[in-house]
Amino acid sequence: xxxxxxxxxxxxxxxxxxxxxxxxxxxxxxxxxxxxxxxxxxxxxxxxxxxxxxxxxxxxxxxxxxxxxxxxxxxxxxxxxxxxxxxxxxxxxxxxxxxxxxxxxxxxxxxxxxx
Amino acid sequence: xxxxxxxxxxxxxxxxxxxxxxxxxxxxxxxxxxxxxxxxxxxxxxxxxxxxxxxxxxxxxxxxxxxxxxxxxxxxxxxxxxxxxxxxxxxxxxxxxxxxxxxxxxxxxxxxxxxx
Numbered sequence: 001x002x003x004x005x006x007x008x009x010x011x012x013x014x015x016x017x018x019x020x021x022x023x024x025x026x027x028x029x030x031x032x033x034x035x036x037x038x039x040x041x042x043x044x045x046x047x048x049x050x051x052x053x054x055x056x057x058x059x060x061x062x063x064x065x066x067x068x069x070x071x072x073x074x075x076x077x078x079x080x081x082x083x084x085x086x087x088x089x090x091x092x093x094x095x096x097x098x099x100x101x102x103x104x105x106x107x108x109x110x111x112x113x114x115x
Numbered sequence: 116x117x118x119x120x121x122x123x124x125x126x127x128x129x130x131x132x133x134x135x136x137x138x139x140x141x142x143x144x145x146x147x148x149x150x151x152x153x154x155x156x157x158x159x160x161x162x163x164x165x166x167x168x169x170x171x172x173x174x175x176x177x178x179x180x181x182x183x184x185x186x187x188x189x190x191x192x193x194x195x196x197x198x199x200x201x202x203x204x205x206x207x208x209x210x211x212x213x214x215x216x217x218x219x220x221x222x223x224x225x226x227x228x229x230x231x
Binding site for chain 2: 034042043044093097106108109
């Protein structure tokens with residue numbers, strides 16, 4: 001149990017375009033999902049907390065207009081990187097919390113390359 | 116603010132031997148949770164073990180065990196009988212008690228290489 005999927009697993013796009021990444025909890029309902037960014041050989045950096053039915057909470061320094069988050073249902077959160085630029089190239093990971101639990105379950109990540 | 120420190124960027128161990136990864140944290144909270152996550156080359160984050168701060172007994176999951184020293188704010192991970200599949204980056208993480216947002220604060224990570 002507690003499986004989280006992400007789609008796509010990797011995406012290449014042109015500079016200036018927008019990219020949407022989906023995060024789904026497959027076998028549980030997740031009232032809270034988190035979005036992280038990770039550079040090679042570095043730790044995970046929390047970008048935002050996504051709550052079903054309400055606006056996402058962004059960490060300091062993360063542009064909410066650039067990284068749009070929508071938590072449309074208890075099993076789906078989406079991250080849209082708007083007007084992507086090469087510096088947005090990174091590995092994006094989501095996680096989900098099952099019910100009132102404490103453990104975060106992670107998706108397999110999405111590798112974004114902006115040319 | 117809470118911080119998590121992993122002071123060993125890289126470690127290696129021979130297959131079948133035991134290795135300990137260090138983690139220290141700083142907090143003024145009394146109710147919190149600690150985790151070790153594993154990130155193999157596939158980059159899928161996998162939960163290895165978790166510890167509730169209010170529990171004195173050290174958590175154990177098969178070959179993985181922790182040494183939780185609350186007063187010293189230390190939370191090390193011991194891997195026994197190391198296997199090639201244990202090669203990965205390991206992250207220690209802290210979370211305040213559930214009354215808050217449930218955010219995880221990660222350490223910098225330790226890259227573990229298990230050698231045949």
